[in-house]
Amino acid sequence: MDIFHTLRAIAVEELISVAVLVLLLVAAWGGDKAARAIAIAAVAVLVGAAVLTVPLLTGGADSLALFGHLKLDAFAAFARLLIYVGAAVTLVVAPAWFEREGEMRAEFSLLVLLAVLGMGIMVAANDMLTLYVGLELNSLAAYVLASSARGDGRSAEAGLKYFVLGSLASGILLYGISLTYGFTGTTAFDGVRAALGSGSLSLGATFGVVFVLAGLAFKISAAPFHMWTPDVYEGAPTPVTALFATAPKAAALALLMRVSLAGFGGQVAAWQQIVVFAALLSIVIGALGAIGQDNIKRLLAYSSINNVGFMLIGLAAATPAGAAAMLVYLAIYVVSSVAAFLVVLALRDDHGRAIESISALGGLSRTRPALAAALAVVMFSLAGIPPLFGFWGKFLVFQAAVSAHLVVLAAIGIAASVIGAFYYLKVVKVLYFDAPTDQVQGTEPVANRVVLLASALVLSPLGYLLTRWLGALAGTAAAALFRLA
Numbered sequence: 197m198d199i200f201h202t203l204r205a206i207a208v209e210e211l212i213s214v215a216v217l218v219l220l221l222v223a224a225w226g227g228d229k230a231a232r233a234i235a236i237a238a239v240a241v242l243v244g245a246a247v248l249t250v251p252l253l254t255g256g257a258d259s260l261a262l263f264g265h266l267k268l269d270a271f272a273a274f275a276r277l278l279i280y281v282g283a284a285v286t287l288v289v290a291p292a293w294f295e296r297e298g299e300m301r302a303e304f305s306l307l308v309l310l311a312v313l314g315m316g317i318m319v320a321a322n323d324m325l326t327l328y329v330g331l332e333l334n335s336l337a338a339y340v341l342a343s344s345a346r347g348d349g350r351s352a353e354a355g356l357k358y359f360v361l362g363s364l365a366s367g368i369l370l371y372g373i374s375l376t377y378g379f380t381g382t383t384a385f386d387g388v389r390a391a392l393g394s395g396s397l398s399l400g401a402t403f404g405v406v407f408v409l410a411g412l413a414f415k416i417s418a419a420p421f422h423m424w425t426p427d428v429y430e431g432a433p434t435p436v437t438a439l440f441a442t443a444p445k446a447a448a449l450a451l452l453m454r455v456s457l458a459g460f461g462g463q464v465a466a467w468q469q470i471v472v473f474a475a476l477l478s479i480v481i482g483a484l485g486a487i488g489q490d491n492i493k494r495l496l497a498y499s500s501i502n503n504v505g506f507m508l509i510g511l512a513a514a515t516p517a518g519a520a521a522m523l524v525y526l527a528i529y530v531v532s533s534v535a536a537f538l539v540v541l542a543l544r545d546d547h548g549r550a551i552e553s554i555s556a557l558g559g560l561s562r563t564r565p566a567l568a569a570a571l572a573v574v575m576f577s578l579a580g581i582p583p584l585f586g587f588w589g590k591f592l593v594f595q596a597a598v599s600a601h602l603v604v605l606a607a608i609g610i611a612a613s614v615i616g617a618f619y620y621l622k623v624v625k626v627l628y629f630d631a632p633t634d635q636v637q638g639t640e641p642v643a644n645r646v647v648l649l650a651s652a653l654v655l656s657p658l659g660y661l662l663t664r665w666l667g668a669l670a671g672t673a674a675a676a677l678f679r680l681a
Contacts, residue, residue: 205261205268208245208276212313215241216306223302231302232291238305242284242312249273249280253669258676260322264384267322274523274673275319275450278530282442283312285534285647290435292641293541296548299345299433307344308439311337315447319454324373324383324408327451331369331415334444335362341439342432354431361414361424369411375404385459394462405460409470412455415448418508419477422501426485429497434550437493438537441500442530449504449526453511453519457677464514471512472605478505479609483616491552492543495619496536499578502616503529509609510593513600519674521596524666525589528655532578532586535651538644539571546637554623559632567636568627570652577655579620580613585659 203210219234226233252259253273260267287305294300310333317330339362343355377383379401380391392401414421429437460467482502489495507529510522543551551557561568577586590613597606640648654662 201259202261205259206266208248208316209313211245211248212241212309212316216309216313219306219309223306226302228300228302231300231304232295234302235287235291235305238309239284239287241309242280242287245312245316246277246280249276253277253672258679262326265323265326266317266320267385268320269673269676269679271450271454271673271677272316272320274669275446276316278446278450278527279312279315279319279443282439282446282530282534283308285442285538286435286439288643288647289438289538289541289641292644293435294345294433297345297347297433299347301344304341304344307337307341311341311439312443315443318447319450321451321454322385322458324376324385324388324459327455328366328370328373331451332366334447335366335415338362338440338444341436342428344436345433348431348433350431351433354428357424357431358428365411365414365421368407368414372404372407372409372411375400376408379404385454388459389462392460392463397463397466402466405463405466406470408455409452409467409474412448412452413474416445416452416504417497417501418474418504419481419501420474422478422481425501426489426494426497429500430491430493430552434493434537434541437496438534438541441496441533441537445500445504445533446526446530449507449522453522453677456511457514457519461678468512468514471508472602475505475508475512475605476608476612478502478508479612479616480505483612483619486616486619487622489619490554492540492554492557492623493552495554495623496533496540499616499620500533503578506590506593506609506613509597509602509605512602512605513593513596515596515600516671516674516678517599518593518596519677520667520670521589521592523670523673524592527666527670528577528586528589528659531651531654532574535570535648535655536574536578538640538648538651539567539574541644542567542640542648543636544638545635548638551635554626555630556633556635557623557626558630559627559634560636561628562632563634564636570648572624572627573652573655575620575623579617581617583657583660585655585657585662588660588663 253270258269314330314333321327339359342358345351380388417425482498486498510518577584580587580590594606
């Protein structure tokens with residue numbers, strides 16, 4: 197393979213890796229005083245990575261790099277852009293939050309960049325071992341980020357729980373990879389697909405598929421591997437929780453799509469029933485678990501489990517239309533999560549302490565009408581209530597399921613979405629109909645308000661102006677996923 201072709205193909209990885217090394221030296225020399233400057237530089241690096249990635253999504257040819265271990269196609273580009281958006285927003289809003297808490301550290305931005313590097317490798321992986329390397333690079337950085345608020349015992353607990361359960365999931369995934377290798381003789385996705393064929397699977401190969409999907413289900417917080425999500429979301433610093441709800445979620449779901457449709461693409465019947473089971477269980481557990489929550493971060497954790505279930509309906513269809521619908525839903529969900537956590541970051545009392553109780557938001561529409569309106573838009577969009585843009589994502593995945601003759605799955609999903617709407621509407625009721633508590637005080641930084649306004653506009657009915665453009669990009673990405681190497 198031409199070395200110059202390889203260097204061009206992995207330009208994004210080279211950019212982020214070199215940036216991390218340079219910024220690490222800056223952090224060593226400048227200490228925590230340089231933390232904000234490092235965060236700004238990290239955002240610039242992500243913008244540069246996005247600029248290098250866009251051509252691949254808008255017409256660039258597929259490219260294999262590192263001896264076929266990475267497949268750089270439109271699908272990887274689409275997922276990477278979502279990752280960069282989630283990570284960049286985190287780096288923009290985090291410094292003000294950490295400085296207020298006295299917890300801003302120079303290494304925070306470096307850990308985010310390392311996580312992004314791992315996520316980028318995950319979504320472009322064309323081999324089981326490359327998949328694992330990217331996944332663990334992301335996970336190791338995430339464990340530290342979850343426990344980065346040193347003065348908060350909840351943060352240390354969140355990091356420990358995430359580490360222990362994440363290690364268990366990694367072991368399950370590795371065992372599945374070893375079984376898959378044992379019964380196919382290869383770890384490359386195209387080789388696995390060819391070896392498994394489209395006929396009946398052996399018992400050992402079936403176990404390999406099950407364990408691989410189980411390990412990945414933990415990473416996307418799909419039920420029944422969702423136990424860590426509410427505790428980690430609640431305990432981690434809020435900017436870190438915002439990161440977990442966006443970039444790693446997009447990366448893990450994209451990775452699951454790549455493994456299922458590319459690696460195990462010839463054995464749809466073998467994994468489809470697993471995905472259907474996880475989708476239904478996630479929808480139900482996410483909806484029912486959120487009903488009794490009073491902590492806004494725990495509610496958003498159960499909401500993420502619920503929304504993952506809806507996205508898995510698109511994957512269960514196992515068609516290009518289903519994959520495109522899942523990508524559209526994922527893009528809308530990333531914007532919704534960004535907006536939701538920007539509102540959470542703005543919830544502080546007159547002493548600067550964070551407010552996480554939903555009951556403390558009573559009458560917020562009368563004291564902070566703009567903030568209440570933004571949160572209401574997010575809640576209605578996540579519930580899939582028209583004319584908010586979140587409805588479009590749900591409509592597409594249900595349409596893909598019906599087209600793939602999964603009518604029962606679509607019907608159950610539609611019925612369960614009505615249950616899920618209850619806890620979203622409960623938040624809106626507190627905002628607009630409960631007596632004012634006057635607990636939310638102060639103002640948020642200008643950058644937070646600008647990003648929140650942009651996110652709310654995308655989720656509003658104006659978002660439908662993006663349907664053709666977003667649908668075309670998602671269609672191009674999904675088509676690349678179904679092209680054999």
